[in-house]
Amino acid sequence: MSADTRADEAATATGDREVGPDDGVLAVEGLRKEFGGLVAVDDLSFAVQEQEILGFIGPNGAGKSTTFNCVTGTYPPTAGTVWYKGEEVTGTPPHEMVKRGMARTFQSFAPLEDRSVLKNVALSMMEDTLVTTDGLLGEFRSDAREICERVGLGDRLHQTPAELPHAGMLRLELGRALGTDPDLLLVDEPFAGLSGPEVESVSELLLELRDEGMTLVVVDHNMRGLLQLIDRAIVINFGSLLAAGTPDEIKNNPEVQEAYLGGGLE
Numbered sequence: 001m002s003a004d005t006r007a008d009e010a011a012t013a014t015g016d017r018e019v020g021p022d023d024g025v026l027a028v029e030g031l032r033k034e035f036g037g038l039v040a041v042d043d044l045s046f047a048v049q050e051q052e053i054l055g056f057i058g059p060n061g062a063g064k065s066t067t068f069n070c071v072t073g074t075y076p077p078t079a080g081t082v083w084y085k086g087e088e089v090t091g092t093p094p095h096e097m098v099k100r101g102m103a104r105t106f107q108s109f110a111p112l113e114d115r116s117v118l119k120n121v122a123l124s125m126m127e128d129t130l131v132t133t134d135g136l137l138g139e140f141r142s143d144a145r146e147i148c149e150r151v152g153l154g155d156r157l158h159q160t161p162a163e164l165p166h167a168g169m170l171r172l173e174l175g176r177a178l179g180t181d182p183d184l185l186l187v188d189e190p191f192a193g194l195s196g197p198e199v200e201s202v203s204e205l206l207l208e209l210r211d212e213g214m215t216l217v218v219v220d221h222n223m224r225g226l227l228q229l230i231d232r233a234i235v236i237n238f239g240s241l242l243a244a245g246t247p248d249e250i251k252n253n254p255e256v257q258e259a260y261l262g263g264g265l266e
């Protein structure tokens with residue numbers, strides 16, 4: 001990353017400069033989301049560069065999921081602008097954002113419980129196809145199998161979600177998102193409940209996706225896992241931007257340490 005880009009990002013992070021449509025593959029300016037009297041996200045601006053892995057960090061209730069929900073069209077923002085690939089997409093509904101190449105995973109898994117792993121992934125690939133017969137699903141089956149293998153579920157194709165261990169559910173959630181063939185993937189807590197080796201394995205998969213051209217935004221509470229994975233992070237607290245920088249800059253930022261852990265980021 002050039003010194004100019006870094007300086008620009010620093011200016012953005014401190015609110016010295018407005019974010020615009022050309023600032024990244026995803027650009028967000030002045031995002032605000034209110035729920036009744038509660039301000040969950042307050043004047044948040046950031047940009048995500050193509051093919052980077054951006055960490056999205058903040059304590060519980062900081063507004064991370066709400067930001068994801070506003071960016072992906074699940075919630076209409078109260079104010080602010082979202083651009084994706086240079087086009088304004090503020091308030092565009094989720095199915096339209098998926099068509100434009102943006103996918104997300106959820107903290108709470110919602111696969112179709114009565115369908116196999118393979119069918120769950122195949123169904124995510126069908127987009128607007130309004131047919132759910134096994135015959136039509138068959139067209140998607142070989143690509144779905146490849147995705148299942150990719151996310152480490154190649155030996156569990158015919159199991160139902162209920163038969164999967166926690167890490168398997170997480171992999172299925174990733175598989176269902178990959179089934180939509182995204183250019184930008186927002187990943188909500190990919191490491192939650194995973195063992196050390198599982199964190200490493202999921203990290204490797206996310207890095208591979210990035211190396212193949214995908215852009216990723218990743219939220220997680222596992223700071224150690226996250227800081228090893230990401231190129232850059234933004235930190236929010238009480239819905240507002242607190243800091244932006246490289247993993248080292250984030251680790252050494254006293255405000256971040258204070259807000260996130262009450263000092264001492266490991």
Ligand SMILES: Nc1ncnc2c1ncn2[C@@H]1O[C@H](COP(=O)(O)OP(=O)(O)OP(=O)(O)O)[C@@H](O)[C@H]1O
Nearest residue numbers: 035038039040058059060061062063064065066067
């Ligand atoms: N649908 C909603 N209705 C009302 N309040 C909401 C809603 N969604 C989120 N909030 C509130 O908005 C604030 C931000 O929540 P959000 O889930 O975005 O935080 P978060 O950073 O993702 O937290 P966590 O790490 O615990 O998932 C919280 O105070 C939360 O209670």
